[in-house]
Amino acid sequence: MLRTTNCGALRLSEVGQKVTLSGWVQKTRNKGFMLWVDLRDRYGITQIIFDEERSPRRVFKEAQQLGREYVIQIEGEVIERESKNPNMKTGGIEILANRLTLLNPSSTPPFTIEDDTDGGEELRMQYRYLDLRRTPVQDSLIFRHRVALAVRNYLSGEGFIEIETPYLIKSTPEGARDFVVPSRMHKGEFYALPQSPQTFKQLLMVGGMDKYFQIVKCFRDEDLRSDRQPEFTQIDCELAFVEQEDILNQFEGLTQHLIQSLLGEDVGVFPRMTYDEAIRRYGNDKPDIRFGMEFTELNSMAQGKGFGVFDSQELVVGIAVPEAAEYTRKQIDALIDWVKRPQIGALGLVWVKCNADGSFKSSVDKFFSTEDLKAWASETSAQAGDLILVMAGEAQSTRRQLSALRMELAERLGLRDPKVFAPLWITDFPLLEWDEESQRFHAMHHPFTAPKPEEADLLATDPKKVKANAYDLVLNGNEIGGGSIRIHNAELQQKMFDLLGFSPEEAQAQFGFLMDAFQYGAPPHGGIAFGLDRLVAILAGKETIRDYIAFPKNNSGRDLMIDAPTAIDPLQLDELGLNIQPNSSE
């Protein structure tokens, strides 16, 4: 070992000990007759002192040459510091160096290795190995490790078995786009990388494994939105002989355990809300319930009063923004501009100030009396001092717009406290959603989700109405997990594929193995999957996942550090029996 202890361990109690430390030069401070080095490793920083009088002459001389990020080994004695630093764990001591070994010099790094670095995101991704030296990034990865280990130990304690499912599987057109892997042994054929181990975990239930989990990489070849990665990690779980209630309880237990054991918070029993209720109350199936501003539907009080903007609309809906009645005209105009941006796409915003003195001032005073506005205030539970904001239009898009505004206001008002955890189960998702573009049903969750048994008959008559025992776990406005009770009956699965527009041949070619398996005694089963990247980020109080991934890819799916993807050798292509289409190379 090139050290006897690490850079975070030494305290006053070790004064007098001879130690060997290795690490990186964080910085040096040279006073001519004395030179201090902050030596850094994963565990902390220890101050080293090189002294013209007390350190060997050669050591003192060599120390003058040290630059930032040099890797060195020093031997010396732990001594008490004259001026202690109470902000450092090791701030009571320093090491008086009597040997110095340069293990590796360093060029000047392209950005500073500090908690707040001067490096831009692209540069830091290109030199990710340097970015990783920064304490916040290391802490993020260590926290991720702790979360994953806590998940594993908890689920194992509950009788779950972690089982590895294959990565080289079969491409299926349903869902997102697959990454495919050409087979050399079977030229012209392809494996696919799993979007999730969905069918395999169901087969494990058919195979009697009873309780399965896996922390596993999944792959989706999508055009990347800002905070998506082509490869991501799931906590994937499945149980046999269960009903929805069992799954909610089991994974509520897991989530409570994580928050309790990692963050010391007791979040209590998780509230539950149906999908329909969430849409009505928050315009959104993953509401952030750390704060109020619930939706109030105002059709009955706001329509028929001569205000044309409201009258013809499917939905008039408002929220009461706490303590915002004093917003200036300029501030309100800015909000109106904000909702009119193409990303939101609203036509406008009606506002009502519920002044502290009990009076009202609104953008629609011409059409509505004080009594009307008072009724709105009462309905939206607006207090004196609040600002009511109202939107109108087609129900679905209006809800989406107002939901975006609600989140934006919460952000501005500081209501999204990352230290507060507000979990919420959303249940009773619709089984299917109608896709206008393709003029067919899509599975809201996936094609293996079972309809609620009592609604299965509706499949034949009014599929749109059928609800599923499907559920999401929402934490602070983010979906961190989702799952369902699955179909375990071959005919019902076949019927579902029909509804989704699969021909019997297509269904057989893609999922024949699953329907075959259902012929041999498949147990009732269900499960859930959590997005580990996001779960970790949210537990750490953050919302971007990239810092919680050791080697993330950028928005075009490129690894800037290793420079992948790349062209490959023509011989390799020949072995795979593939040609690159002319003009397709970029």
Add this chain to the structure above:
Amino acid sequence: MLRTTNCGALRLSEVGQKVTLSGWVQKTRNKGFMLWVDLRDRYGITQIIFDEERSPRRVFKEAQQLGREYVIQIEGEVIERESKNPNMKTGGIEILANRLTLLNPSSTPPFTIEDDTDGGEELRMQYRYLDLRRTPVQDSLIFRHRVALAVRNYLSGEGFIEIETPYLIKSTPEGARDFVVPSRMHKGEFYALPQSPQTFKQLLMVGGMDKYFQIVKCFRDEDLRSDRQPEFTQIDCELAFVEQEDILNQFEGLTQHLIQSLLGEDVGVFPRMTYDEAIRRYGNDKPDIRFGMEFTELNSMAQGKGFGVFDSQELVVGIAVPEAAEYTRKQIDALIDWVKRPQIGALGLVWVKCNADGSFKSSVDKFFSTEDLKAWASETSAQAGDLILVMAGEAQSTRRQLSALRMELAERLGLRDPKVFAPLWITDFPLLEWDEESQRFHAMHHPFTAPKPEEADLLATDPKKVKANAYDLVLNGNEIGGGSIRIHNAELQQKMFDLLGFSPEEAQAQFGFLMDAFQYGAPPHGGIAFGLDRLVAILAGKETIRDYIAFPKNNSGRDLMIDAPTAIDPLQLDELGLNIQPNSSE
């Protein structure tokens, strides 16, 4: 929950309780007025009794219809069995059924779901979900889970952080063949699936993560030998600021812990042997040391006595086979045939019987005196009653042949006891090996392995002689892990790429990111990787890995259950900018 308890839990102490069980019908026994069902789940088997008098009429009638592998739920009372079965955990009780729900019927499975099934391997792979219902397969996967969890908790306790490295990386021509993944966003370019996270774990060390591990899937597109899989799982580890000794101690500790905690065996301190010594004593760099039959080189005593078969050869080498002097002529001829098979390729075998009465009988009595043979016996430590077998030829191939014979004999003599664990470190591997075919050096371990510092100068003058701080952990004749101290210096890494025949441009294109990283203060580091599939199998006393993989592929890399790989949609190919070469489709 569709059960109040599982099929392995109930004992006499529960007699009188009302319970609900769910599971699979293992078998039924019908006596007309009474019918027994063995109900099975992952946890065990519980006997259910349906009784004409005591069960409801309809329940009794429905029970008559139950077939093998039907999934049922029963409610009933725990009663004491009249004739107890001491071989079953639940053998003291049975359940008197008063409700029966058929959860799912089953077609007759294509093979029996018993510990010893009648299904052939291909059939069981095709219906892997049924094979998984067999207790030995379930036990194998549960054992694998326990090993993996024990590894994680042990390493975490030692300060290692599990960090996920990417699966979509860059193709490199060194090593085995990569599986590649075409990029849609960057047409004509490809990712590769990792053969191991080697460069990433080294970059994590450059990034200061200090102690890394990961249980991770790796991929190799090789022509599959019988017990290889295109995707396999590694316990991958790397440490900074260490020397070889630290790594051996750390992972000796891990292995001791696994054997102790999972199997209750204390295997003590692991012996160590250099590569050269292992080759000399066992003809093999992964010797099984559960038994003797060590090699004895007999050149000095066996050459120059007029026996031409020996005289001209590079090596004459023998082993003493314990208590085999009584082998018949037929048995010995069979051994000679065995070594002459093309898989072994030996020209023959000289034998010497050390008879119990002290006399000798050999196939070379014409050339060697009793005194000569006595000297051989003394040199090979053969006892009266042993059989000496001697081979001669070119050293490398002769050692390989005799090593194969030694293992075969140990197998026949029952010396390879799966309950005995004999770990062994092999150290001081050569850095390079000369490849006659390509007329260049290959890295024996991989191109990132450092030469022993004291031998680095030899690289320029006699590269073949250079040894590395590279090591394998061998368990019962299987390499279960291997690793090395790495190069952490950009120039030395460049020199190594030169030696391996990379042009500077190739080295830069493939591994520029690593050599760049080494410019910014790379710490000394090293690591090891274990093959989890094999480790688990050997700890369980088995040598084939397939049973320890939930969904294995066959020898042509095909998943027989889901039928992958397959052709993909031409649209998908277009999106990827690829064409399949004419005539390449099979």
